[in-house]
Amino acid sequence: MLPSLLLYGLINSVILALTALGFSLTYGISRVANFAHGALYVLAGFAAWVFLNRLQMNYYGALALAIIATGVIGVLIYRFALIRVRGMPLLEIIVTFALGTAVLETLRYFGFFGSHYTLPPLFRGSVILFGVPVDRQRVALVVIGGVLVFVLWLLTHHTRIGLAFRAMAQDEQAAMMSGIDSDRMATLSLAFGAALVGLAAVVLLPLSFIATESGAHILVSAIAVCILGGLESPAGVIVASLLIGYAQIFTVAYLGPHYQMIVALFAILITLILKPSGLFGKQKELEERV
Amino acid sequence: MKTKSLWFSPMMVLVVVGFGFFPGASSMAQQKGQPIVIGAPLSTQYLYGWDAQRAMLLAVEEINAKGGVQVGKTRRPFSLEVLDTRDLEPGVPLSEALLVVEKLILEKKADVLMGGPVRSEAALAAMDLIAKHKKVSILTTGSLTPAYHRRVAENYSKYKYLFRITSEAVQLSKEAVDLFESLKQEFGFDQIFIMVQDVAHARAIGDIVGKSLASKGWKVLGTEVYPTGALDYSTGLLKARDQKAQILFVWMDHPEIAILVKQWRDLKIPALPIAGISSAVEQPGGWANTDGAVAYWVASPANAGNAPSNATPLTMKFYDAYKKRWLVEPEGYGTSSSYTAVYVLADAIKRAGSLDSDRLVAALEKTDMVGVYGKIAFDPKSHQVIPSYDPKEGAVGTWFQWQDQKRVVIWPAPIAMGKIRIPPTLSPAK
Numbered sequence: 001m002l003p004s005l006l007l008y009g010l011i012n013s014v015i016l017a018l019t020a021l022g023f024s025l026t027y028g029i030s031r032v033a034n035f036a037h038g039a040l041y042v043l044a045g046f047a048a049w050v051f052l053n054r055l056q057m058n059y060y061g062a063l064a065l066a067i068i069a070t071g072v073i074g075v076l077i078y079r080f081a082l083i084r085v086r087g088m089p090l091l092e093i094i095v096t097f098a099l100g101t102a103v104l105e106t107l108r109y110f111g112f113f114g115s116h117y118t119l120p121p122l123f124r125g126s127v128i129l130f131g132v133p134v135d136r137q138r139v140a141l142v143v144i145g146g147v148l149v150f151v152l153w154l155l156t157h158h159t160r161i162g163l164a165f166r167a168m169a170q171d172e173q174a175a176m177m178s179g180i181d182s183d184r185m186a187t188l189s190l191a192f193g194a195a196l197v198g199l200a201a202v203v204l205l206p207l208s209f210i211a212t213e214s215g216a217h218i219l220v221s222a223i224a225v226c227i228l229g230g231l232e233s234p235a236g237v238i239v240a241s242l243l244i245g246y247a248q249i250f251t252v253a254y255l256g257p258h259y260q261m262i263v264a265l266f267a268i269l270i271t272l273i274l275k276p277s278g279l280f281g282k283q284k285e286l287e288e289r290v
Numbered sequence: 291m292k293t294k295s296l297w298f299s300p301m302m303v304l305v306v307v308g309f310g311f312f313p314g315a316s317s318m319a320q321q322k323g324q325p326i327v328i329g330a331p332l333s334t335q336y337l338y339g340w341d342a343q344r345a346m347l348l349a350v351e352e353i354n355a356k357g358g359v360q361v362g363k364t365r366r367p368f369s370l371e372v373l374d375t376r377d378l379e380p381g382v383p384l385s386e387a388l389l390v391v392e393k394l395i396l397e398k399k400a401d402v403l404m405g406g407p408v409r410s411e412a413a414l415a416a417m418d419l420i421a422k423h424k425k426v427s428i429l430t431t432g433s434l435t436p437a438y439h440r441r442v443a444e445n446y447s448k449y450k451y452l453f454r455i456t457s458e459a460v461q462l463s464k465e466a467v468d469l470f471e472s473l474k475q476e477f478g479f480d481q482i483f484i485m486v487q488d489v490a491h492a493r494a495i496g497d498i499v500g501k502s503l504a505s506k507g508w509k510v511l512g513t514e515v516y517p518t519g520a521l522d523y524s525t526g527l528l529k530a531r532d533q534k535a536q537i538l539f540v541w542m543d544h545p546e547i548a549i550l551v552k553q554w555r556d557l558k559i560p561a562l563p564i565a566g567i568s569s570a571v572e573q574p575g576g577w578a579n580t581d582g583a584v585a586y587w588v589a590s591p592a593n594a595g596n597a598p599s600n601a602t603p604l605t606m607k608f609y610d611a612y613k614k615r616w617l618v619e620p621e622g623y624g625t626s627s628s629y630t631a632v633y634v635l636a637d638a639i640k641r642a643g644s645l646d647s648d649r650l651v652a653a654l655e656k657t658d659m660v661g662v663y664g665k666i667a668f669d670p671k672s673h674q675v676i677p678s679y680d681p682k683e684g685a686v687g688t689w690f691q692w693q694d695q696k697r698v699v700i701w702p703a704p705i706a707m708g709k710i711r712i713p714p715t716l717s718p719a720k
Contacts, residue, residue, distance in 0.1 A: 001528075001529075001532065004524070004525070004528045005525070008524045008525065113335040114336075114337065115575075115579050116573075118581075121581075124581075125556075126557065126558065133558055134557075135552075207549060208521060208546060208552075209548050209570075211545060213519065217519060217521075249525060253525050257514050257515060257523075258515045258517050260517060260520065
């Protein structure tokens with residue numbers, strides 16, 4: 001039993017990390033909590049489905065285009081809605097939440113519901129790892145998650161745009177004094193965050209099907225991971241994903257599956273009580289110490 | 291446009307003058323064209339909502355094409371008013387469904403209610419509201435809780451307007467247990483692992499089936515309850531595999547069961563998967579939606595007619611008509627029952643000669659007709675449709691298995707169209 005728990009705990013953790021990385025990246029750079037995150041996940045899934053089934057596009061082309069389209073929508077969200085309320089956190093949340101709800105309800109209105117909206121997996125079949133059967137798509141997820149983290153590290157440490165992102169994350173005013181365009185960086189943060197959740201959608205949705213209901217679930221998961229790890233911390237996202245991912249799997253195995261849902265909510269509650277800035281968050285660390 | 295209005299003016303004068311000379315003609319003309327409004331509170335974005343809506347509309351179109359329903363001396367067409375209760379959607383409060391029911395009664399002026407609310411909890415909550423307005427209601431989809439008809443029996447004078455024409459949890463549990471017993475006799479299976487969704491009817495069925503099988507000598511290896519919307523079932527499936535379950539009994543009506551189906555295949559779980567009412571497995575698109583992972587899965591869309599069989603002479607007639615109208619085979623467990631309910635209502639209205647609720651209740655209680663899934667009659671005390679394994683005796687259920695991309699009815703024996711197949715990963719115990 002233990003090998004299967006360890007293996008599926010890792011897979012669950014990678015799934016959580018994939019869904020949360022985009023939210024964390026956007027918040028880390030622009031301080032915008034993008035509550036349309038879950039809706040963008042669903043939208044990316046349906047976009048891939050439309051490109052694949054209605055436009056008869058090539059499989060990888062459809063997935064890539066869906067990711068890019070989601071990134072473009074991130075740009076539009078910033079340029080047409082968020083730019084007007086930037087710096088007012090409550091309004092940013094209301095605007096993004098409203099946009100997310102509008103996207104999901106519009107999808108429903110146009111008939112995007114039912115379990116027939118599915119994406120084919122990247123890899124079919126299963127393999128035995130450490131005596132535990134696991135399907136190839138889940139193995140691929142772990143690899144994709146690892147590669148993604150490495151690419152993000154390279155981007156933020158070895159490219160001009162990545163260094164600008166980090167400068168914005170550390171101190172926006174100082175970054176602006178150095179000639180970094182704050183609005184441009186915030187736009188890019190929304191684009192990257194949206195594209196990342198788009199990537200999560202096209203690799204995760206072949207495991208299940210595309211449903212508007214999953215938007216809320218993805219948003220709650222991403223928020224739980226980011227709050228536990230520290231809202232703006234990529235390292236925190238990785239650690240928090242592992243903590244929540246394994247906690248969920250062990251809860252299912254030893255307490256029962258119906259307690260699985262409360263693990264993430266419990267993590268939010270405990271973190272906000274004991275260390276509101278999260279495990280690796282710096283945002284309110286000083287106030288907490290005081 | 292001008293020609294039309296010129297043509298209409300003298301006609302209107304004639305009609306008004308005509309009514310003036312013949313005082314009785316006014317009410318007669320109004321009555322003749324006035325439709326009978328069927329109000330349908332349904333969760334239309336879920337299988338168990340849209341299948342009922344389509345089936346009702348098909349029946350309404352058929353009846354209207356034949357001139358409508360005989361009400362006393364006049365023939366009146368049916369009109370279907372469907373409103374979305376959203377009660378199958380996670381996180382939507384039950385009060386939404388109650389508002390919809392109220393709107394159908396007060397605003398849409400529904401003469402009769404039919405369909406849902408779909409979720410048991412919502413249907414139970416709506417009982418008082420429907421009874422208060424003394425509207426006849428025929429539940430055709432969703433709600434499987436036995437509490438529904440038990441309440442009618444316990445407080446008949448209050449709830450006598452409420453009927454249920456589809457199966458319910460206790461009957462479906464009995465069917466499941468009898469099916470498992472037949473598999474025990476044929477293949478020697480006696481070890482079962484149960485996975486159910488965390489909703490009232492599914493928990494109740496898991497509990498009833500587990501206890502019943504244990505009393506018959508089965509080893510019930512475990513019961514796992516999954517929250518609605520759960521996205522990973524690997525731990526439960528691997529538990530079933532490690533404990534050497536021969537049958538995996540699943541009861542989940544949320545669409546995420548598609549994930550379980552795929553994981554069952556990918557993890558190569560050596561157990562025969564038998565799901566009851568399980569949307570992704572029931573649907574004709576189940577094979578395509580799960581990339582063929584649904585092969586060997588058994589499911590029950592509750593009533594015959596929701597999968598192809600020859601339960602009654604009407605079964606395939608309905609099946610083909612539905613397929614022709616909607617370009618898809620009958621889909622979920624609310625399909626044949628919703629279609630039949632419209633005909634049962636038409637028959638009752640004809641016999642009652644009125645839309646008066648009390649007279650309609652009396653007529654419905656005397657229903658005795660052959661429907662798509664057998665003889666339709668209601669228990670006079672509980673208003674639950676009377677079930678049977680023989681379509682000549684009562685409403686018959688249906689259990690099918692996915693074989694070669696098709697849904698093949700394998701149980702009960704009188705309506706079976708094929709034999710059950712065992713997955714290659716599982717060896718019969720005898």
